[in-house]
Amino acid sequence: MPGTLPVPYVGRVSARIELDRVRKVYPAGPRGRQTVAVEGLSLVVEPGEVLALVGPSGCGKSTTLRMVNRLIEPTSGRVLLDGVDTAGLDPVRLRRGIGYVIQDVGLLPHRTVEANVATVPRLLGWDRSRTRTRVGEVLELVGLPVGAYGRRYPHQLSGGERQRVGVARALATDPAVLLLDEPFGAVDPEFRRQLQASLAAILAEVGSTVVLVTHDLDEAVRLGDRVAVLARGGHLEQVADPLTVLARPATARVRDFVGDGAALRLVAPSGGPAVVVVRDDGAEAATVLAAEDALGALRRAADDVGRAADDAGRAADEAGRDG
Ligand SMILES: Nc1ncnc2c1ncn2[C@@H]1O[C@H](COP(=O)(O)OP(=O)(O)OP(=O)(O)O)[C@@H](O)[C@H]1O
Numbered sequence: 001m002p003g004t005l006p007v008p009y010v011g012r013v014s015a016r017i018e019l020d021r022v023r024k025v026y027p028a029g030p031r032g033r034q035t036v037a038v039e040g041l042s043l044v045v046e047p048g049e050v051l052a053l054v055g056p057s058g059c060g061k062s063t064t065l066r067m068v069n070r071l072i073e074p075t076s077g078r079v080l081l082d083g084v085d086t087a088g089l090d091p092v093r094l095r096r097g098i099g100y101v102i103q104d105v106g107l108l109p110h111r112t113v114e115a116n117v118a119t120v121p122r123l124l125g126w127d128r129s130r131t132r133t134r135v136g137e138v139l140e141l142v143g144l145p146v147g148a149y150g151r152r153y154p155h156q157l158s159g160g161e162r163q164r165v166g167v168a169r170a171l172a173t174d175p176a177v178l179l180l181d182e183p184f185g186a187v188d189p190e191f192r193r194q195l196q197a198s199l200a201a202i203l204a205e206v207g208s209t210v211v212l213v214t215h216d217l218d219e220a221v222r223l224g225d226r227v228a229v230l231a232r233g234g235h236l237e238q239v240a241d242p243l244t245v246l247a248r249p250a251t252a253r254v255r256d257f258v259g260d261g262a263a264l265r266l267v268a269p270s271g272g273p274a275v276v277v278v279r280d281d282g283a284e285a286a287t288v289l290a291a292e293d294a295l296g297a298l299r300r301a302a303d304d305v306g307r308a309a310d311d312a313g314r315a316a317d318e319a320g321r322d323g
Pocket of ligand 1: 026027035036037055056057058059060061062063064215
């Protein structure tokens with residue numbers, strides 16, 4: 001059930017986000033020219049959906065995200081939440097109803113984990129016992145039980161644990177909208193995979209509408225129900241489910257961005273079985289095979305190669321005997 005903004009949300013609620021011809025132009029600096037960061041972007045994120053925003057550096061991903069919680073005001077166009085134009089809402093109240101996680105999560109260094117996570121519930125005037133219960137729940141959800149971690153300070157945590165506290169803090173009031181800007185940008189690749197897996201489980205649990213900014217295509221494919229690919233100047237090139245983006249890039253820019261590595265790759269999109277995407281760049285054909293079918297095809301191909309090698313070996317032997 002969609003929530004009605006800008007009230008705080010409790011329970012499994014999610015909002016519909018609509019960007020309607022949104023444009024952002026940064027004014028010229030002392031020496032530079034003005035920058036068109038986002039150009040006429042129209043996009044809908046359905047309630048409960050995870051939309052991953054990807055694209056090359058500087059293509060306007062963060063600007064787009066921050067226009068949703070009004071950390072940045074659009075130059076023109078509208079951002080609607082559940083049909084309500086956010087331009088008419090109080091930006092501070094709006095932001096308290098929207099979870100926001102950035103790369104360097106910005107935990108308050110002199111406050112414990114528990115106190116950091118309780119920040120927004122306190123601002124919203126929740127009573128002590130309700131806050132304590134919820135803080136315990138969200139810390140449990142991100143795998144940092146309050147008994148073991150609640151009284152620690154940020155400097156007593158690893159980078160990955162700090163990121164998870166940031167996610168818990170953003171989830172503390174069950175926001176209808178969750179904005180994630182490179183949430184694991186600072187985490188090393190191997191641990192990143194683990195965090196992505198736990199985030200996927202968390203997102204499935206909370207039901208918020210999520211916009212995830214990442215430069216990591218694999219992260220987008222893993223976590224996104226749909227993937228939106230932006231090009232420089234904030235132009236939307238394609239928005240589709242992850243497999244379609246990989247298998248059938250809509251434009252040359254998307255093809256460049258997803259790269260040749262996408263021609264054959266094993267992916268595990270959220271909620272679906274692992275699949276192999278096979279793209280034939282020379283033709284229209286693109287095939288998405290279930291992993292087992294693809295493995296079967298690869299094994300058969302390997303058997304054929306093996307048989308051909310055996311045949312060639314036998315032929316060589318026979319030729320040797322004859323000679
Ligand atoms: N405050 C600002 N003033 C002027 N230009 C800005 C400002 N913020 C961003 N830009 C410019 O707007 C464009 C889009 O920036 P944005 O940070 O939204 O891109 P991004 O896709 O998130 O980039 P990255 O992946 O590198 O973080 C870039 O050209 C950037 O230099």
